[in-house]
Amino acid sequence: MSSQHKVVAVVYNPDGTVYDECWTWETAQTFAANNNKVVAVADDGHMTVTDQQRLYDWEAGLYQDCFSVKGYSDPREESE
Numbered sequence: 001m002s003s004q005h006k007v008v009a010v011v012y013n014p015d016g017t018v019y020d021e022c023w024t025w026e027t028a029q030t031f032a033a034n035n036n037k038v039v040a041v042a043d044d045g046h047m048t049v050t051d052q053q054r055l056y057d058w059e060a061g062l063y064q065d066c067f068s069v070k071g072y073s074d075p076r077e078e079s080e
Contacts, residue, residue, distance in 0.1 A: 008044040032056035035063040035073040
């Protein structure tokens with residue numbers, strides 16, 4: 001593994017500030033599956049930015065549908 005990591009997705013707080021940066025699409029998918037706003041910013045292996053963004057939006061949509069919520073969660077509340 002390279003000692004240099006490339007940010008492939010950014011996780012945002014509801015107020016628009018950056019919560020975290022992800023080095024792999026799988027990590028970003030986990031954030032999205034917990035209803036966090038995730039934005040793809042770079043390709044990661046076979047996953048293009050477009051493919052990643054579709055996945056993140058789909059994962060967040062599943063959460064919102066399952067738990068009957070609108071919008072995104074605040075990741076800061078998840079850790080309390």
